Amino acid sequence: MPNTSLSEICDRFSCQKLPRWQELPDLELYMDQVLSLISRYLGNYPGFDGKGLTASMVNNYVKAGVVPGPSRKKYNRSHLAHLMIVCILKPSLPLDAIRQLLVSECSSDSGEQFYNHFCTMFEQSTAESASSCLSAGEDTSLTDSLCRAALRAQAEQALAGKLFSSAFPSDS
Secondary structure, three states: OOOOOHHHHHHHHHOOOOOOHHHOOOOOEOHHHHHHHHHHHHOOOOOOOOOOOOHHHHHHHHHOOOOOOOEOOEEOHHHHHHHHHHHHHOOOOOHHHHHHHHHHHOOOOOHHHHHHHHHHHHHHHHHHHHHHHHOOOOOOOHHHHHHHHHHHHHHHHHHHHHHHHHHOOOOO
């Protein structure tokens, strides 16, 4: 992508969309189908690392209480939504923070609403990031834009940590 312009990169980045709850399959899926779907949904998102999601990662998320356990080795919409959220947030938040967030926000009756809201926030955030990158002006170099984006990412991650500590104070 070295010959790609800043504007093209930001345009592609800001167009990231997540499937809403009703667009997720309304049937039970086996692990390989889940992995394939998550890869299809997130495969073009630059924040989703190249190795993607593996069966052992899903099993570890279930053991850690981040994702509900499957029913007879089958996964449903709720599992897909949880896994999408985990895959997106994992580079920025510790797994325990993601677990606490999901436990507090994805009760059986509000999981669909939270997931759809999360999708909207994701899309707004990617659009805002791209817009912020472009706001420095067209004569800004790719390396300047890279530094600004990395610094914003670091600042946002630090802020997320502070917000997490405030939202979920430790019992110790």
